[in-house]
Amino acid sequence: MREGIIVKGIGGFYSVKTADGVYECRARGRLRRESVVPMVGDRVHISLENGKGSIEAIGERTSMLIRPPVANIDQLVVVAACSAPAPNPALIDHFLIMGEIIGVQTVLCLNKTDLDGDTGSEIRQIYEQAGYRVLCTSAVCGAGIDELRALLKDRVTAFAGNSGVGKSSILNVVDLDFVLKTGEVSEKIKRGRHTTRMVELLALGCGGYVLDTPGFSSFELPDIKAEELELYFREFSPYLGKCRFRGCAHVGEPDCAVLAAVQAGEISQQRYDSYKALYYDLKKAKEW
Ligand SMILES: Nc1nc2c(ncn2[C@@H]2O[C@H](COP(=O)(O)OP(=O)(O)OP(=O)(O)O)[C@@H](O)[C@H]2O)c(=O)[nH]1
Ligand SMILES: [Mg+2]
Ligand SMILES: [Zn+2]
Secondary structure, eight states: OEEEEEEEEETTEEEEEETTEEEEEEEOHHHHHTTOOOOTTOEEEEEEETTEEEEEEEOOOSOEETTTTEEOOOEEEEEEESSSSOOOHHHHHHHHHHHHHHTOEEEEEEEOTTTOHHHHHHHHHHHHHTTOEEEEOOTTTOTTHHHHHHHHTTSEEEEEOOTTSSHHHHHHHHSTTOOOOOOOHHHHHHHTOOSOOOOBEEEOTTSSEEEEOOOOSSOOOOSOOGGGGGGGSGGGGGGTTOSSSTTOOSSSOTTOHHHHHHHTTSSOHHHHHHHHHHHHHHHHHHHO
16 A cells, blocks of 8 residues: 555546655545545555556545645645736735635735836735735746745645736746746737646645646635625734624724724725625625
């Protein structure tokens, strides 16, 4: 019996990386009968017989993403570009909320600092104030790449962010053995599709794995209640329970502690606006 991690899965075949190489495996009938479907990221035990590998057991999952389907991520890096495409705060917040929901360490990476450093500093300030670690990178001039590599070492990290922000480009400079496809933003918008498609964990030369998640140009709201949303804006936490009304939604009620913090500059106006927009979206989704 060998231990490994599923790095890729296509049509019932799984590539399992073990200490002595990658094996193509199928799931044992027993697993299928128990309707346990192996996922990329699963820690598994495999057996080998006549060169054919079988997944015998799947370890308990510590985290799970549904789209893209991947298990046991221990870190999420949300990538945004300082320019081309312009940063989209609503989308950044959406990905950060996903990180809060699945409960993994989440870091914001502002790429393309070579194009517009000022926008980078502004956004950095907003998200550092909100309590996130922010890295500023450039796949072109190499800024911030050493810091990013240190962050990825020995961890399993998913990269998320809209199409064209440079996820694949950054990974290609983090690990020079990577040859991920990258594309021109304008070309992609024209053809209306993403450069990155397959769900695959890539082993880093320095240790650890990364998942180059395909970009999202539009997104679905996470499956949460509007009333829960306050829990996923981490900088709101010191103020929760301090509003005049129990069950205050922080969208304009009198004596709201969250709104007071916004007015005092302790919570960024942009994050608050993002909260309100998402709150109303979630409310509406529920009514439907
Ligand atoms: N100036 C500059 N351009 C960059 C940088 N990083 C990436 N690019 C360019 O941005 C474009 C998109 O980069 P990709 O790496 O394909 O973006 P992606 O996030 O992987 O996109 P999807 O795979 O579609 O989700 C390419 O033309 C890159 O050369 C950067 O730091 N600075
Ligand atoms: Mg890509
Ligand atoms: Zn309130």
